[in-house]
Amino acid sequence: MKKNVFMMMVVVLSFTMLAGCSKNKSSRSVSTDGSTSMEKVIGILGEVFQNDTGISFTYNPTGSGSGIKAVQEGRCDIGLSSRKLKKDEIESGLKGTILAYDGIVIIVNPANSVSDLSLENVAKIYTGKITNWSEVGGNNGEIILIGREAGSGTRDGFESITGTKDACKYRQELTSTGDVITTVSQNPNAIGYASLAAVKDSVKALTVDGVAATKETIKNGSYVVQRPFILVTKTDTPLSEAAQNFFAYITSPDANALISKAGVVPAN
Amino acid sequence: MRRICSRPSIFCFGDFIMAKKKKTSTEQVIHSTEPQGINLDHSKKKQILENIVHGIFLLLGLIAVGCVLLITVYLFISGVPAIHKIGIVDFLFGREWASTAADPKYGILPFILTSIYGTAGAVILGVPIGFMTSVYLSKIASPRVKSVMQSAVSLLAGIPSVVYGLVGMLVLVPGIRKVFNVPDGAGLLAAIIVLAIMILPSIIKMSVTALDAVPKEYEDASLALGATPIETYFRVSVPAAKSGIAAAVVLGVGRAIGEAMAVMMVAGNVPNMPDSLFQSVRFLTTAVASEMAYSSGLQRQALFSVALVLFMFIMLINATLNFFLKRDGNK
Numbered sequence: 001m002k003k004n005v006f007m008m009m010v011v012v013l014s015f016t017m018l019a020g021c022s023k024n025k026s027s028r029s030v031s032t033d034g035s036t037s038m039e040k041v042i043g044i045l046g047e048v049f050q051n052d053t054g055i056s057f058t059y060n061p062t063g064s065g066s067g068i069k070a071v072q073e074g075r076c077d078i079g080l081s082s083r084k085l086k087k088d089e090i091e092s093g094l095k096g097t098i099l100a101y102d103g104i105v106i107i108v109n110p111a112n113s114v115s116d117l118s119l120e121n122v123a124k125i126y127t128g129k130i131t132n133w134s135e136v137g138g139n140n141g142e143i144i145l146i147g148r149e150a151g152s153g154t155r156d157g158f159e160s161i162t163g164t165k166d167a168c169k170y171r172q173e174l175t176s177t178g179d180v181i182t183t184v185s186q187n188p189n190a191i192g193y194a195s196l197a198a199v200k201d202s203v204k205a206l207t208v209d210g211v212a213a214t215k216e217t218i219k220n221g222s223y224v225v226q227r228p229f230i231l232v233t234k235t236d237t238p239l240s241e242a243a244q245n246f247f248a249y250i251t252s253p254d255a256n257a258l259i260s261k262a263g264v265v266p267a268n
Numbered sequence: 269m270r271r272i273c274s275r276p277s278i279f280c281f282g283d284f285i286m287a288k289k290k291k292t293s294t295e296q297v298i299h300s301t302e303p304q305g306i307n308l309d310h311s312k313k314k315q316i317l318e319n320i321v322h323g324i325f326l327l328l329g330l331i332a333v334g335c336v337l338l339i340t341v342y343l344f345i346s347g348v349p350a351i352h353k354i355g356i357v358d359f360l361f362g363r364e365w366a367s368t369a370a371d372p373k374y375g376i377l378p379f380i381l382t383s384i385y386g387t388a389g390a391v392i393l394g395v396p397i398g399f400m401t402s403v404y405l406s407k408i409a410s411p412r413v414k415s416v417m418q419s420a421v422s423l424l425a426g427i428p429s430v431v432y433g434l435v436g437m438l439v440l441v442p443g444i445r446k447v448f449n450v451p452d453g454a455g456l457l458a459a460i461i462v463l464a465i466m467i468l469p470s471i472i473k474m475s476v477t478a479l480d481a482v483p484k485e486y487e488d489a490s491l492a493l494g495a496t497p498i499e500t501y502f503r504v505s506v507p508a509a510k511s512g513i514a515a516a517v518v519l520g521v522g523r524a525i526g527e528a529m530a531v532m533m534v535a536g537n538v539p540n541m542p543d544s545l546f547q548s549v550r551f552l553t554t555a556v557a558s559e560m561a562y563s564s565g566l567q568r569q570a571l572f573s574v575a576l577v578l579f580m581f582i583m584l585i586n587a588t589l590n591f592f593l594k595r596d597g598n599k
Contacts, residue, residue, distance in 0.1 A: 175561075
């Protein structure tokens, strides 16, 4: 019985995923394509936009690289990238507009005496080169690495910023930010990461290279565990009217509340 | 009376009942003019109605069967290609799972072994407790104790698995860390304990039913021959109910192997080989559930293949259950 329910869920889930794959480019719709990490923020914005204007909105979660390519080839209106555009991409006629910043906070248990780590040490801890808190000035205790599941946007962001892609030696891979925070708050030797908006008092946020994570430090770039969420457009072809409306709406200060709701820091 | 029931729906029931109520008065009137014709017509109509109702019930029954068929076919269609692409040996016996790495690896042996170990552990822990409880409830407990304990067991069955997971995460995992003095409590042992508690209700309920069904004469005969009550329960009642108890155990196994949510919150979810009780491990169910949301391409197909393997396990368990139940029924 239980199994059947689970399988049904799988089936339903896969249909909902398929539903996202439309590529029509009519004037009454806006299509976006790209970063899976931006799913939450662009989803909220798109939904509100669609409700307010009646213009249909589609989002195809393919990844930053594919999103940029899709704009280049004209397969979507706006590409979504969670990394800065490369030089050759800009030269090929693409323009990046920063929508928001994704700040990732490194969290430890409140009982932990460590309060600052360098970015390099964070990477060393997560790749298993540093295994004891005493090596970074804390009490003697094995460091317990808590992370997110493969495919999670936060994990992808954290690993790409710290340069630890596919090299993290996790002790636990949890499926939600809430679970990460709960687990870290339960284990005095645990370390984890979570988006800025989700961090609560039950855990201690570390400063990285001496800078605490706040909206301001993330925006001005002094807090380093962060990455921009970028809207990619073409410089030579103008956006359709609908896409233009959408672009103007999400980059206006009116959208800031929604962007903050998605757990990221608005850029405008 | 001669209204023809054209809509094959619930309305026909209404017509039918109305017709039945009016029967006495109308029949008398019609009886004088056309006695035989109307009787024939009436029974024919009844037959049609009967057929329609049968049809409706059959259709409703087919919905369930259709769902099972649809899911089976869908799982095979979406699960087989990835197995073919990865290679069945590499897939089933590969020791490494790194689905999002630059050089992805799709070996599910760690998941299979974890699911088997986890289920076995839960059975080893849960079955003795469940079995003894059911003997106590069925044979020894006073009616009042029995009713209180049975409602407690039913309540245990009704607790959502996410609640088990949450309690496990907040109480069990830190508890294991302190008691066994290990760096982190999340892992195979935590999952086994949670699963053992979760399978208790199914085992207890089904075993109690089986034990209650043992004819009282068997026990009376044993007692009359001088056996003590405890001897009677274990030498007479339990052997007589052994098919039902075995079915209860198999049902527990099925529940344990299919559980995802609670396990996901306490097992750590890192695709390690389960070579220690405190190892952070990933089950077949959690492998699918944790990665499905963001997966794409071959990774997604491989997750369907994992689900297919899980489905095979469940089929095997169901077949075993049917075997025990049938054997019981034939006796």
